[in-house]
Amino acid sequence: MKAKKRYILVLFSCWFLILCCFGGYRLWKNDNSEARDFNYTKHTLRSYLDTHEIHREKDLVYSARLRRNERSTSADTVTCTMDTCFDFSRCKDDFKVYVYPVEDKISSVYRNILNVIEESRFYTKDPLQACLFILSLDTLDRDHLSPDYVKNMQIRLSQQAKYWNDGKNHLLFNLYSGTWPDYCEDLGFDVGQAIIAKASFSLSKFRPQFDISIPLFPKNHPNKGGERGTLTSNNFPVNQKYILVFKGKRYVHGIGSETRNSLYHVHNNNDIILVTTCRHGKSWKQMKDRRCETDNEEFDRWDYHFLMHNSTFCLVPRGRRLGSFRFLEALQAGCIPLLLSNGWELPFGEVIDWTKATVWADERLLLQVPDVVRSVNQTRVHALRQHTQILWENYFSSVEKIVMTTLE
Known part of the structure; x- marks a missing residue:
């Protein structure tokens, strides 16, 4: 009986040793694997994105926006391209721009913009010859708190824009709209199929190859000419103070x-x-x-x-x-x-x-x-x-x- 107990004890001890050895090997293998993964991660992860990655992220957003625009069919969203929202037949002879007669008070900045167009080689007084139309209604500042904000724009548009045609072949200039944090860019009226030339354009609202992003410029920005850049031709040392x-x-x-x-x-x-x-x-x-x-x-x-x-x-x-x-x-x-x-x-x-x-x-x-x-x-x-x-x-x-x- 005592011998039988000794055999059982020996077998149990052997089984326990085998189990410990096998389990220890598994733990060692897993630990080494995790260490290798950690070392790999430590050497490949960086503390910041490089410029190419930032631009690649921008390109991905841009591509996603294009796909979304192509799929969009909702009635409240006007998804425009030059093929769908622009009448090229008006431009077959020449590219001419018509400015509506000014009937209301406008800001000095918008007056400057209209003056530039009227003095350019593109300007025409004949709306029948026009490829592009510019509103005389001041759309630059769509901030409700601004003194230059034009009220009742939708009504004024229907009364003064004779050739509006849901905005087709019209170009709207805008400097101020939307604010932090969501940067809502609603201009406060239905822009229809008009092209928007806008400052502070967000990627999510910008319609590629249709809208135009322009810079934000101050009221005293020179009307013509302008000052030269202040950087000298022999600009050394390269790095400044x-x-x-x-x-x-x-x-x-x-x-x-x-x-x-x-x-x-x-x-x-x-x-x-x-x-x-x-x-x-x-x-x-x-x-x-x-x-x-x-x-x-x-x-x-x-x-x-x-x-x-x-x-x-x-x-x-x-x-x-x-x-x-x-x-x-x-x-x-x-x-x-x-x-x-x-x-x-x-x-x-x-x-x-x-x-x-x-x-x-x-x-x-x-x-x-x-x-x-x-x-x-x-x-x-x-x-x-x-x-x-x-x-x-x-x-x-x-x-x-x-x-x-x-x-x-």
Whole structure:
């Protein structure tokens, strides 16, 4: 009986040892596999996206939008292309543009736009010869709080636009519409089949090869000619005193992007100067946060134009809208725009290769912006800066050049 128990105990011990050995091997194998996976991941993952990946993401959004537009058949969505919403028979003899007679008060900026068209080689006084029609109704500012906002636009349109035809062969200019966070771009009336030339266009609203993205320009933008770019032909050294600068507003009461509220994390008070102020709007003192006083003091220390003309890169973050005046200001100063505005369709982006004059960064990876600018070598910096001047002087230095580029 005792011998039988000893045999059972020996068999049980052998079985236990086999089980331990087999299980240990499995655990060792799994651990090594996981370690290899970890090491592979550690060496392949990067802390930020490179420029090509950002553009690839933009291209994917662009392609998805094209597919969505092709599938869209809803009655409340006008999906236009030049084939479906433009009558080319009106243009068989020549490209002529007709401007409706001005019957109401319009802003000085819109008056300048109409003057440029009326003085151009495209203008015709005969609507029967026109290929394209321009409204005399001021559509530039569709912000309800603006003094230039035109009320009852739909009624005025039906009364004054004799050749409207649901907007076909009409071109609408717009500088202001929509705001943070969803950037609703409704102009406040039914645009029908009209082409929209708009500032701060979002990729989600832009109709490719139909609409036109234009730059946001100020009221005092030169009507003709314009100032030359400030970058000298022998621009050495290539890198300026500062590598990246920004001086502007930040938003403490929910009307602008959160990105600007986080810029202080990147500001180093050395070669990266990113300063903001809360001082704007009537109620900023009542709504200010604990950082406002410190930010305002730092903001007052720096001169805006000095920073722009002494920096290699100028940050162009979204604000209340996707675009800002700073974009053109940076181009003129020969300061490479570092774009921090995901989803923005850049001005004339379908015909201008902006990779030759700008650098994109991703808003979601703000803390990696210093790495982005420091990774651009001197040869490319020199080329980018030179190209800002070419674009500024040929397409953006005056209202005339912006409008004529739009018509072309």
